[in-house]
Amino acid sequence: MVVAFQAFDCLAYRDPQTMEIKPALATSWKQVDDTTIDFTLREGVTFQNGDPFTADDVVYTINTIIQDKRVAIPAYYTSFAGAEKIDDFHVRLKLTGLSPAVMEYLSMVTPIWPKAYREKIGADAYSKAPIGTGPYKITKVDGTTQIDMERYDGYYAGSPKGRPAIRYIKIHEVPDATTEMTELLGGRADWIWGYNADQFANISRVPNLEAVRFGTMRVHFMTIDAAGRTGADNPLTKLKVRQAVISAIDRATMAKQLIQGDSRVIDAPCFPSQFGCDVSAAVKYPYDPARAKQLLAEAGYPNGFDTELVTYAPAQLSAAIQNYLKAVGINMRIQQLQIGAAIQLAEAGKAPLYSGSWGSNSVNDASAFMPYWLGGGLDDYARDPDVHKLLNQAGASNDPEVRRKAFSEAIRLATERVNFIPLFSDVRYVAFSKQLNFQGFPDDIPRFYLSSWK
Numbered sequence: 054m055v056v057a058f059q060a061f062d063c064l065a066y067r068d069p070q071t072m073e074i075k076p077a078l079a080t081s082w083k084q085v086d087d088t089t090i091d092f093t094l095r096e097g098v099t100f101q102n103g104d105p106f107t108a109d110d111v112v113y114t115i116n117t118i119i120q121d122k123r124v125a126i127p128a129y130y131t132s133f134a135g136a137e138k139i140d141d142f143h144v145r146l147k148l149t150g151l152s153p154a155v156m157e158y159l160s161m162v163t164p165i166w167p168k169a170y171r172e173k174i175g176a177d178a179y180s181k182a183p184i185g186t187g188p189y190k191i192t193k194v195d196g197t198t199q200i201d202m203e204r205y206d207g208y209y210a211g212s213p214k215g216r217p218a219i220r221y222i223k224i225h226e227v228p229d230a231t232t233e234m235t236e237l238l239g240g241r242a243d244w245i246w247g248y249n250a251d252q253f254a255n256i257s258r259v260p261n262l263e264a265v266r267f268g269t270m271r272v273h274f275m276t277i278d279a280a281g282r283t284g285a286d287n288p289l290t291k292l293k294v295r296q297a298v299i300s301a302i303d304r305a306t307m308a309k310q311l312i313q314g315d316s317r318v319i320d321a322p323c324f325p326s327q328f329g330c331d332v333s334a335a336v337k338y339p340y341d342p343a344r345a346k347q348l349l350a351e352a353g354y355p356n357g358f359d360t361e362l363v364t365y366a367p368a369q370l371s372a373a374i375q376n377y378l379k380a381v382g383i384n385m386r387i388q389q390l391q392i393g394a395a396i397q398l399a400e401a402g403k404a405p406l407y408s409g410s411w412g413s414n415s416v417n418d419a420s421a422f423m424p425y426w427l428g429g430g431l432d433d434y435a436r437d438p439d440v441h442k443l444l445n446q447a448g449a450s451n452d453p454e455v456r457r458k459a460f461s462e463a464i465r466l467a468t469e470r471v472n473f474i475p476l477f478s479d480v481r482y483v484a485f486s487k488q489l490n491f492q493g494f495p496d497d498i499p500r501f502y503l504s505s506w507k
Contacts, residue, residue, distance in 0.1 A: 061164030061185030066213040069494040074156050075213045088148040098209045100167045101190040111144045112136040113168035129162050153451045154418035162414050188217045188502040200224045218505035244485040250313040256484045264484045266314040269497040270324045271412040271479035280436035282402035288358045295471035297348035301381045303340040304476050307373050314480035321464045322423055322473045329419035329460030336468040345381040357382025363404035365392040400431035415496035419460050426473055435472030
């Protein structure tokens with residue numbers, strides 16, 4: 054996604070400061086009926102190989118995405134029924150039903166591909182030599198370790214992204230945090246992100262470096278096997294046990310000491326800025342280990358029980374949770390895995406507890422969070438039909454008040470029943486040369502096209 058924002062454009066663009074949806078490859082759009090949107094496309098735009106951008110590219114992209122089984126998050130495109138060409142610069146998008154947040158998805162996670170070029174070289178070759186209409190052209194893809202980009206001087210005037218000031222960008226992945234820091238301190242890297250919070254103060258003292266941190270939409274969480282997917286006799290299927298688990302974890306201290314910055318406890322299964330994320334509807338569970346022990350005893354586990362956490366989250370977060378649960382009698386084994394392996398195990402229903410983080414792909418609507426974890430899919434460990442019904446209601450209306458009401462009630466039920474355990478928000482740590490102008494945004498997308506050298 055980081056690379057896609059530099060090298061591709063979507064039909065629309067969401068301003069990272071105002072969250073306003075603005076024209077991009079589409080200059081305007083009209084909701085014809087509940088399941089039809091007509092787009093007028095921008096003329097004079099070219100892909101980075103010089104091919105003109107037309108309706109054919111939009112139709113090809115939409116119709117390919119909804120059939121491609123390799124799409125990373127298919128749930129984001131289930132509202133797309135297909136696209137039709139009206140003429141070279143007008144496209145009709147058909148939806149499978151009401152999709153109130155469709156413009157968020159079209160602005161954030163639907164980059165437009167070049168039909169002629171991609172069909173000519175094939176999808177696999179395209180992944181190694183991609184082109185888009187964005188402000189930067191990808192000039193080199195070296196496996197998963199390096200991507201080189203160069204400013205596309207043919208980028209169209211009038212783009213909400215503007216024309217970039219920096220000509221060349223090299224994105225280089227290194228094997229570990231130590232190497233990353235060595236590259237920065239040695240002047241071989243101008244910008245890094247995602248380093249450990251404990252390094253922030255040290256980097257801040259380096260004269261030629263700038264260290265910044267800012268809160269993001271990403272939420273650290275745990276799923277909890279309320280549905281008994283890992284066994285019908287799983288203690289986590291009991292409400293008082295789930296209440297004990299969340300009451301045993303000092304989320305505020307974890308946020309303050311481990312994430313630091315302006316990380317804050319999250320009480321609802323969504324990020325507060327997202328449309329529909331009614332934090333006031335959430336049932337709150339303050340840190341109360343005595344209450345946790347009492348709840349365990351009432352549930353029939355006065356001596357606690359054994360369970361397991363599957364995770365790809367930083368080890369210090371898992372260790373803290375393990376210690377908090379141990380203090381109330383719950384012995385939690387940790388299965389620390391790479392992200393792909395952890396997701397695979399969780400989706401197979403083999404994780405009594407599962408922790409990670411979710412950034413909603415920066416979509417500022419609760420539909421990018423709640424249905425993913427509580428909507429009945431592979432990652433739903435609650436399988437709560439009442440919550441499913443409410444989330445379906447929220448997705449079946451374009452009326453903001455109807456959606457708000459349904460999301461609010463879903464949040465109330467999901468938190469009352471502890472169907473999901475939100476922990477705290479994440480903070481992005483960035484360090485860069487003082488010769489670079491760089492600004493971070495809460496949606497956690499670095500926009501190098503807005504950066505410049507001093």
